[in-house]
Amino acid sequence: MSELRKELKEKIIEQLNLEDIAIDEIQDADPLFGEGLGLDSIDALELIVMLDKDYGIKLADPKEGKKIFESVETMATYIAANRSR
Amino acid sequence: MNGKVVYENSSPEFTSFIKAAYKHFETDYSKFFKMDNLSKLAFMAADVLLPKDKTLASNQQNMAIVLSNRAASLDTDRKHQESIDNEDNFYPSPAVFVYTLPNICIGEISIRHKLNSENSFFIFETFNAEYLWEYSKSLLNTQKADEVLCGWVDFDEGEYEAFLYLVSDSGDYLHNETEITRLYLTR
Numbered sequence: 001m002s003e004l005r006k007e008l009k010e011k012i013i014e015q016l017n018l019e020d021i022a023i024d025e026i027q028d029a030d031p032l033f034g035e036g037l038g039l040d041s042i043d044a045l046e047l048i049v050m051l052d053k054d055y056g057i058k059l060a061d062p063k064e065g066k067k068i069f070e071s072v073e074t075m076a077t078y079i080a081a082n083r084s085r
Numbered sequence: 086m087n088g089k090v091v092y093e094n095s096s097p098e099f100t101s102f103i104k105a106a107y108k109h110f111e112t113d114y115s116k117f118f119k120m121d122n123l124s125k126l127a128f129m130a131a132d133v134l135l136p137k138d139k140t141l142a143s144n145q146q147n148m149a150i151v152l153s154n155r156a157a158s159l160d161t162d163r164k165h166q167e168s169i170d171n172e173d174n175f176y177p178s179p180a181v182f183v184y185t186l187p188n189i190c191i192g193e194i195s196i197r198h199k200l201n202s203e204n205s206f207f208i209f210e211t212f213n214a215e216y217l218w219e220y221s222k223s224l225l226n227t228q229k230a231d232e233v234l235c236g237w238v239d240f241d242e243g244e245y246e247a248f249l250y251l252v253s254d255s256g257d258y259l260h261n262e263t264e265i266t267r268l269y270l271t272r
Binding site: 045 | 119179
């Protein structure tokens with residue numbers, strides 16, 4: 001699970017072009033949106049595409065994303081339980 | 086800027102060049118790295134030209150933006166096309182797709198400088214001083230704007246060019262087609 005969390009941090013930084021942020025600056029429980037990493041709505045869509053492309057998870061209801069993308073911790077838990085890749 | 090070199094970098098590759106320029110001018114705008122190449126180019130060119138405090142004086146709040154280029158958003162359009170070419174690997178990136186219009190770069194400048202003003206983006210085969218002159222003159226004459234950020238920002242397959250200038254009722258240069266062309270060619 002810790003490997004998955006590290007992998008997610010790397011993917012988030014790379015795919016969302018967070019140039020100014022290093023992996024060790026993202027704590028597992030940090031909020032990804034709002035006061036945390038400050039991600040926006042386009043980033044949320046990118047994360048949905050990432051779930052599909054890299055882990056074979058299609059979100060039927062985008063509203064589900066709000067809970068799943070709360071933090072790296074919640075993402076990792078959801079991916080571990082639902083991944084097909 | 087105004088005939089003076091404010092930054093030099095011999096890097097032939099755009100990504101390195103624009104990132105180095107961003108750091109050189111201490112730009113501090115994290116959304117910059119999410120932009121496509123055309124927006125990065127337009128954003129940095131405008132950022133060098135406009136006041137450093139990022140909040141324009143009240144008399145500059147009504148600054149229209151009129152930009153133009155040859156390749157529209159073709160460079161980003163191609164990236165989007167590549168992501169949807171293969172039905173078995175069909176993962177279009179929302180972050181790329183939002184830049185598949187050339188006038189998005191005007192939006193980036195407007196957000197940065199808090200402008201809610203008139204704006205237009207034109208596509209020409211080559212730099213068209215006459216059209217930009219007429220259009221910006223019309224904006225000023227009809228009081229649609231007090232000032233116009235005008236110019237050419239083009240990016241296509243690694244080749245890029247930016248030329249921006251400000252038009253107002255008073256300034257250091259005459260505003261006419263000949264002078265605009267002369268400034269464009271002075272590089």
